[in-house]
Amino acid sequence: MNQNMEPIFRKSLYFLIMMLMLPLHAQKRGQESISQTDLAAHMKFLASDELEGRDTGEPGLHVAALYLAAQAEKVGLKPVNGEDGYFQHYIIHERAYDLENNQVIISSEGREPQFSKEHFFMFPAVDNDSTVIEGEVVFAGYGINDRENDYNDLENLDIEGKVVLIMSRGPMNEDGTEMRFGGEKYAGLMGFRSKMPYIYSRNPKAVLVVNDPKSGMKSIEDMSPGIANYLSRTRTLEPVAESPAATMDRPRMLLIHRNLADRILETSGKNLEELQKEIDREGNPRSFQLDGTRVRIEAFTEDNELKVPNVFGIIEGSDPGLKDEMVIYLAHYDHVGTDGEGGVFNGADDNASGTVGLIEIAEAFMHEKKPPARSIGFLWVSAEEIGLFGSRYFADHPLVPMEQIVSVINLDMIGRTKSEEDLLSGQNSLTIVGKDTVKVIGALQSSLIMDINQETLEELGLSGNYNYNDPNHPDRYFYRSDHINFARMDIPVLFYSTGTHRDYHRVTDTEERIDYAKFEKMVELSYLVGYKIAGFRGSIEVDNPMSGW
Numbered sequence: 001m002n003q004n005m006e007p008i009f010r011k012s013l014y015f016l017i018m019m020l021m022l023p024l025h026a027q028k029r030g031q032e033s034i035s036q037t038d039l040a041a042h043m044k045f046l047a048s049d050e051l052e053g054r055d056t057g058e059p060g061l062h063v064a065a066l067y068l069a070a071q072a073e074k075v076g077l078k079p080v081n082g083e084d085g086y087f088q089h090y091i092i093h094e095r096a097y098d099l100e101n102n103q104v105i106i107s108s109e110g111r112e113p114q115f116s117k118e119h120f121f122m123f124p125a126v127d128n129d130s131t132v133i134e135g136e137v138v139f140a141g142y143g144i145n146d147r148e149n150d151y152n153d154l155e156n157l158d159i160e161g162k163v164v165l166i167m168s169r170g171p172m173n174e175d176g177t178e179m180r181f182g183g184e185k186y187a188g189l190m191g192f193r194s195k196m197p198y199i200y201s202r203n204p205k206a207v208l209v210v211n212d213p214k215s216g217m218k219s220i221e222d223m224s225p226g227i228a229n230y231l232s233r234t235r236t237l238e239p240v241a242e243s244p245a246a247t248m249d250r251p252r253m254l255l256i257h258r259n260l261a262d263r264i265l266e267t268s269g270k271n272l273e274e275l276q277k278e279i280d281r282e283g284n285p286r287s288f289q290l291d292g293t294r295v296r297i298e299a300f301t302e303d304n305e306l307k308v309p310n311v312f313g314i315i316e317g318s319d320p321g322l323k324d325e326m327v328i329y330l331a332h333y334d335h336v337g338t339d340g341e342g343g344v345f346n347g348a349d350d351n352a353s354g355t356v357g358l359i360e361i362a363e364a365f366m367h368e369k370k371p372p373a374r375s376i377g378f379l380w381v382s383a384e385e386i387g388l389f390g391s392r393y394f395a396d397h398p399l400v401p402m403e404q405i406v407s408v409i410n411l412d413m414i415g416r417t418k419s420e421e422d423l424l425s426g427q428n429s430l431t432i433v434g435k436d437t438v439k440v441i442g443a444l445q446s447s448l449i450m451d452i453n454q455e456t457l458e459e460l461g462l463s464g465n466y467n468y469n470d471p472n473h474p475d476r477y478f479y480r481s482d483h484i485n486f487a488r489m490d491i492p493v494l495f496y497s498t499g500t501h502r503d504y505h506r507v508t509d510t511e512e513r514i515d516y517a518k519f520e521k522m523v524e525l526s527y528l529v530g531y532k533i534a535g536f537r538g539s540i541e542v543d544n545p546m547s548g549w
Helices: 003-026 034-046 049-054 057-074 187-199 225-231 256-269 274-283 350-364 390-394 420-424 445-461 516-535
Strands: 087-097 103-106 115-116 121-123 130-139 165-167 206-210 235-236 254-258 288-315 326-332 375-381 405-411 437-442 463-465 493-498
Touching: 003 274, 034 049, 034 057, 034 350, 057 274, 057 288, 057 350, 057 375, 103 256, 115 256, 130 256, 165 187, 165 256, 187 206, 206 256, 206 445, 225 235, 254 516, 256 274, 256 288, 288 350, 288 390, 288 420, 326 350, 326 516, 350 375, 350 405, 350 516, 375 390, 375 405, 375 516, 405 516, 437 445, 445 463, 493 516
Parallel strands: 130 165, 165 206, 206 254, 326 375, 326 405, 405 493, 437 463
Antiparallel strands: 087 235, 087 288, 103 115, 103 288, 121 254, 130 288, 288 375, 437 493
16 A cells, blocks of 8 residues: 555545444434443442432532533533523521420429430421420320220320320230231321320320330331431421411420430339330230429420522424423432431432433433424422422422423332332332332323323333322322422323332432342333323323312
């Protein structure tokens, strides 16, 4: 070869190779571009310990928001919020317990007052800067009135205007493994629903609830640090109103530490463990008034404002007549933080999975030769875990006209498959579905969207589980994720999930437990459904609006 021709040949060869590669790249369209490798890469970051559980108002949430904005820019989504770009900031007003200064003072005749700094949590929440509850104390066993089983802890007991101390659960066998009666009716936190109406009807000043000794837990913090963290704060989108009389006419319920319960009981000569054993052994109540013993509960709060972001970007539609209409993909990227003892609630499935799914779906649309007729929006919202605040704020302050949103597809927990561990967990409330099944909620407002959903499920060899797709279902899953803030505005919604599992809201919801094959299939389903809705040439009819239900 002529030496002078070699550079030209190399350039020509390089050009030829690039030309040969272009058709291959161009054929990698939408669905085919969705990969487990990409899903895992994003998941490993968003569900990492370094993001500290992405709690609303905490640094980890803001790191996640920056990551999502960077991905939106990398994918090529268009920002629509002026100088804020991909971000939509809003304010959450927080009233938090001053746990360091809250205290309970126990006074008894002939004894020096005792001060307890053990944490307690109050319902209804404290509604001004300080709240004081003071009164005589009555011990009322488990706090149960069960006529069917002829058992009443409050029989012949005067509790009006007094502070009532009760245990969780109900009478049980010696080792605490089997309830004498009531079963799930009195189990765990759900037992409050059965106990409190009768107790409140007797007009106590307050009810102190403590974990029974046989539970092995001394406080709500032992049971679930995440729940304790949640209960320690009240958060709203509006400033917290001062209303000193709003709740004080109602009895307050407090979750207290067992150490505090035992201090209160000292004048009786017995502790909580001994009293529980007596009740369980005899199967009869052992309730009594602690004569001369009073408690003074002092609760203080402090107010904060949290500035938190939603993240939003769009792909403009290709049809001049339809591009003003929009399909929005929705996922919350927040979770519940840490347990305060070194554990991180990573929230891999809840909801790094939906968050990552949106990134991959956005990339999939960019692999198409051109966008579908309608525009596509990608909305990552914050503060779902504390009240669906991010989606509510967007719905009330939309970055695109709400009347132009034809459908919302919400992805929340889409990365798991029912396992043997789920079956053996003993948790009857789990909704986790099997390998080829999808938990479907929504599409009730539009028969067209339901048809597209069903057609796509069948196309991918999946079946829909519609067991919870009923607004009147007692577990109310239709209302428990961000799509509800759009459904209420008569926008048709679809909510895809693989369901709640044994690791739900636990530190064990980690990246290693994601089923990436199922995860990939869920993202493909969501992408194809949205693509079909956005590409539908007719109008998206809302033939069963929620406002008419």
